[in-house]
Amino acid sequence: MALDPKPRSTPSPVILVVEPYGGSIRHQNPNLPMVFWDDAALTRGDGIFETILIRDGKACNLQRHSERFKASAALLGLPEPILEGWHKATEMAIEEWYAHPSAGDASCTWTLSRGRASTGLASGWLTVTAVSAEKLAQRENGVSVMTSSRGYSVDTDLPGIAKATRGEVSKVSRTPAPWLTVGAKTLAYAANMAALRYATANGFDDVIFTEDDRVLEGATSTVVSFKGDKIRTPAPGGDILPGTTQAALFDYATEHGWRCKEKDLTMDHLFGADSVWLVSSVRIAARVTRLDGYKLPKPDNEKQIRDLITKALG
Known part of the structure; x- marks a missing residue:
């Protein structure tokens, strides 16, 4: 009896740091720390997020997610998200995700935190990960x-x-x-x-x-x-x-x-x-x-x- 072929590996998470004030978008190694000890996301849970389905190379329902992200920021008094930057980062992450031969549906999460207490500046990042086997089931x-x-x-x-x-x-x-x-x-x-x-x-x-x-x-x-x-x-x-x-x-x-x-x-x-x-x-x-x-x-x-x-x- 022939053995089942070896399952293909899952792509590594894609992480991009998104400057909330319209600055740079940069890649982050998923195996290295990124968030500072005094970031309000960690110390207070003070921030917002949106989770977007990535399918067939596209971000699904992007406009509605963008509008809710913006509304959530307003409710918490966070800086208004510069959506062009978040959209560009999403496109970059999708391109990197689908460069992997076994890439399929993915979960893309935008996170905007009130940021570090020591600087008073907001922080933001984006992650793309595989949809879990549990969710697929x-x-x-x-x-x-x-x-x-x-x-x-x-x-x-x-x-x-x-x-x-x-x-x-x-x-x-x-x-x-x-x-x-x-x-x-x-x-x-x-x-x-x-x-x-x-x-x-x-x-x-x-x-x-x-x-x-x-x-x-x-x-x-x-x-x-x-x-x-x-x-x-x-x-x-x-x-x-x-x-x-x-x-x-x-x-x-x-x-x-x-x-x-x-x-x-x-x-x-x-x-x-x-x-x-x-x-x-x-x-x-x-x-x-x-x-x-x-x-x-x-x-x-x-x-x-x-x-x-x-x-x-x-």
């Missing part, structure tokens, strides 16, 4: 999901909160609680990661956060349901981060005859749907196969839905 096989309270809530009735956290940066200065950054994609993801570890330890793959019976979002994803020709997602703003993949899906699906709507969803809505999905930039779409231990049916149009979401990302 979840794309294909779906995920078993538990629901859980997130442990905090946001008073979305405060004037300006909902609009500010949807990324309407012109409203931020009028927000009565300007320190609220839940609408920004910040580096403070320790609680989200702890929720995922808890789920794994208890036999699940992922988490959907809820508030009483109201559905919020996944730990690192947006919840989307399908029923007939209707696509629904919890209305973003306040305590729900607007999803770039979900936004792309709704735009594309609407053009192709689906009826898309953002609205408050309950657990009964999820159990009554034809199918429930967690959508995100790199994992793209993972169907929820079990929810709190209850098996959810596999829809007849699963392939159609997968194709719809994939095409929505271009």
